[in-house]
């Protein structure tokens with residue numbers, strides 16, 4: 001199961017971002033290139049495990065976008081992108097994003113009270129991005145039916161679960177200067 005994804009992880013290059021060992025992988029960076037077979041394997045799996053009875057798929061810029069696009073084509077469910085820049089539309093919600101290596105701002109548009117949403121993203125590490133997003137969506141009245149992330153590294157997901165946030169992940173990895181390892 002998820003053979004293409006697991007195989008592809010073993011060759012992922014590592015670069016330092018400050019103290020953080022950042023892996024580079026097609027699904028998390030679009031670099032060097034994303035094979036359709038790999039995207040298909042991953043999104044077929046997401047359709048199997050996620051609650052797809054939703055009004056909207058929510059993707060975080062940038063690398064939630066290919067996942068949401070493929071899921072949308074498979075299911076006919078529209079998607080919204082949480083953008084890293086403002087559109088200054090009425091009702092736009094700003095949230096702060098903090099990862100293990102960066103800080104920034106995210107902007108939510110066009111989610112209304114009662115919308116049933118599925119969040120998809122490529123990687124969860126500290127969980128900072130997802131916790132901020134889920135909290136903001138709930139405060140806007142959205143029902144976060146499910147959250148699915150392809151790759152889990154670090155302690156973020158267990159921290160999230162301790163704090164009452166639910167998240168499904170496809171593969172758990174660890175990363176050091178030598179590369180990516182797949183956890184059981």
Ligand SMILES: O=P(O)(O)OC[C@H]1O[C@H](OP(=O)(O)OP(=O)(O)O)[C@H](O)[C@@H]1O
Pocket residue numbers: 028029060061062063064098099100102121122123124125126127128129130156
């Ligand atoms: O669990 P966290 O520590 O919050 O990290 C996870 C976030 O980091 C990456 O986003 P990044 O801002 O690097 O965006 P990208 O998709 O543009 O690479 C990833 O896509 C997640 O959104």
Ligand SMILES: Nc1nc2[nH]cnc2c(=O)[nH]1
Pocket residue numbers: 021022023024025028029099123124125175
């Ligand atoms: N590509 C990539 N995205 C990330 N998002 C959070 N951590 C990482 C990482 O190590 N690599």
